[in-house]
Amino acid sequence: MDNKLLIAKSESLWNTNNKVIFFISSLIILLFALPLFGLNSFYLHLFIMIFMHAVMAQSWNVIAGFSGQISLGHGAFFGIGAYATSFFYIEYGISPWISMPFGILISGFFAILIGIPMLRLSGHYFAIATLLIGISFQVVFQRWDLVGAASGLWVPMTSEDSWIALQFHRSKVPYYYIFLIFFIITFFIVWLLSRSKLGYRLRAVRDDPQAALSLCINVSNYKIIAYVISAMIMAPMGSLFAQYILIIDPDRVFNIEISIIVLLITVLGGIGNVWGPIIGAAILIPISEYSRIYLGGTGGAVDLILYGLILMIICIFRPDGLISFVPKDILERKKQR
Amino acid sequence: MKILSVENLSRSFGGIKANDNISFKVDEGTILGVIGPNGAGKSTLFDLITGYTKADNGKVEFFNKNIFGLSPDKISNLGVGRTFQKLKPFADQTLLENVMIGSFVKEKNIKKARNKALEIIDFVDLIEKRHHFARELSTGQRKRLEMARAMAIEPKLLLMDEVTGGVDQKTIPGLVELIIKLKKSGVTIVTIEHNINIIMEISDNVLALDQGKSIAFGSPKEIQNNKQVIDSYLGTFDAA
Numbered sequence: 270m271d272n273k274l275l276i277a278k279s280e281s282l283w284n285t286n287n288k289v290i291f292f293i294s295s296l297i298i299l300l301f302a303l304p305l306f307g308l309n310s311f312y313l314h315l316f317i318m319i320f321m322h323a324v325m326a327q328s329w330n331v332i333a334g335f336s337g338q339i340s341l342g343h344g345a346f347f348g349i350g351a352y353a354t355s356f357f358y359i360e361y362g363i364s365p366w367i368s369m370p371f372g373i374l375i376s377g378f379f380a381i382l383i384g385i386p387m388l389r390l391s392g393h394y395f396a397i398a399t400l401l402i403g404i405s406f407q408v409v410f411q412r413w414d415l416v417g418a419a420s421g422l423w424v425p426m427t428s429e430d431s432w433i434a435l436q437f438h439r440s441k442v443p444y445y446y447i448f449l450i451f452f453i454i455t456f457f458i459v460w461l462l463s464r465s466k467l468g469y470r471l472r473a474v475r476d477d478p479q480a481a482l483s484l485c486i487n488v489s490n491y492k493i494i495a496y497v498i499s500a501m502i503m504a505p506m507g508s509l510f511a512q513y514i515l516i517i518d519p520d521r522v523f524n525i526e527i528s529i530i531v532l533l534i535t536v537l538g539g540i541g542n543v544w545g546p547i548i549g550a551a552i553l554i555p556i557s558e559y560s561r562i563y564l565g566g567t568g569g570a571v572d573l574i575l576y577g578l579i580l581m582i583i584c585i586f587r588p589d590g591l592i593s594f595v596p597k598d599i600l601e602r603k604k605q606r
Numbered sequence: 607m608k609i610l611s612v613e614n615l616s617r618s619f620g621g622i623k624a625n626d627n628i629s630f631k632v633d634e635g636t637i638l639g640v641i642g643p644n645g646a647g648k649s650t651l652f653d654l655i656t657g658y659t660k661a662d663n664g665k666v667e668f669f670n671k672n673i674f675g676l677s678p679d680k681i682s683n684l685g686v687g688r689t690f691q692k693l694k695p696f697a698d699q700t701l702l703e704n705v706m707i708g709s710f711v712k713e714k715n716i717k718k719a720r721n722k723a724l725e726i727i728d729f730v731d732l733i734e735k736r737h738h739f740a741r742e743l744s745t746g747q748r749k750r751l752e753m754a755r756a757m758a759i760e761p762k763l764l765l766m767d768e769v770t771g772g773v774d775q776k777t778i779p780g781l782v783e784l785i786i787k788l789k790k791s792g793v794t795i796v797t798i799e800h801n802i803n804i805i806m807e808i809s810d811n812v813l814a815l816d817q818g819k820s821i822a823f824g825s826p827k828e829i830q831n832n833k834q835v836i837d838s839y840l841g842t843f844d845a846a
Contacts, residue, residue: 476697477695481707482677486707
């Protein structure tokens, strides 16, 4: 065996950058410690929204960033998750912790059902089809009496804070920690996925499906797998959101805006990169909240104009997202030239 | 032993017969060169054999197993690798990642898959470029990448579409050497080539196509002297 090959083989599998490990560890500690500094309700809400949207965008990143399928109806899985916990809690008193996995399974089931025919389509056709699927869910739930039709579901409030019922009235801090834990778990799941055999194969499907076929990859099956994983990551956010606001209706949880915002966050942060959704959510959600607060009342939709302008600038000057500002050697494997 | 047997393979696109009753056999451990002018149906033949395009009729056997009508991933899983005329690297992934995707077929363990990929990359003489993105590689290097990636699935039969096409003259000898090295490693090769000198040098047998039809099949010497081949394609052959 020649020397160059020996050197190549001796390289570590993942050139783990100590700076990144230190950064991640510090960030996690900081995020856990943050409520101890007495964050007010608004900031807690802001962080909760960042965590929630980062997970939702991470979900979208799996189907779009890893396997290259642009889904415009991903809000459907958010809605399924929201309705699953609320419905079972209202009707049968089942704790959201128990019904949440059920919502995840239902989302996965629907992803298979939708994915089998839809993922035969590609490119714009798939995007348009998923857009219509997303809208269909909203329309069906608006007319479905069993789940409250257009009025939606009102989750009965518990008299006290309850971990079992996942309701906290005195402070948002428990919600903060719950969303934070889901955010961290999702990050590591997607991080592991990106480094697994499945991750490699999904990227092959994204980059060139024809070439992937020549490497024994059943492209359709892998697209469905990505779609199911993606849907199953999305659903628990719907469940937690429903418990957070306690009122859900089709216009709120099946809204097309949900599908669009997760797309924008991922594109802004960097599509196909595990850090992209986090960066995108950390920037876009505060901009969205602040512009709504300070400019939303002007009546001229100035907040939305500003929001759109920022996105246009990013798309023109940084099409790979804000992650492209970070040198690749830091976040990815070190390139040895 | 016959590794590949093609019988009466046909495919029409509208009124054009891209492949018209093509039949040939390939012995294990040999190189079959496929020649023909542009539009002769060479790449279509590869697409029909590997399942990328559905044939209208015919029969394709790989080690006496009928693979006609199977999907490309199933055919590749049986041990039929291929490269493409229009290169299809996974552009946003490194050379190592490209080859690892192939080596995952036989190696489930990520470290073993990586080591196997590195050995193949070393075999195609690109070890120093392993961490380069595919899009950063030259055409010749991307040809090697495709060969390495196809080799990673440990094919018994490798179909290579114009390996030396579109590369500079300096790169060609290295690629030819690589094809010979591949044959010596035990892989049976079917290769489409426009460079007749190369085909005559490396092939055990040659299949000549013209306007979708097989016009000759035989040893390079037989093909060289075949009047129909000379008329339709070769013109004057430079034996040097």
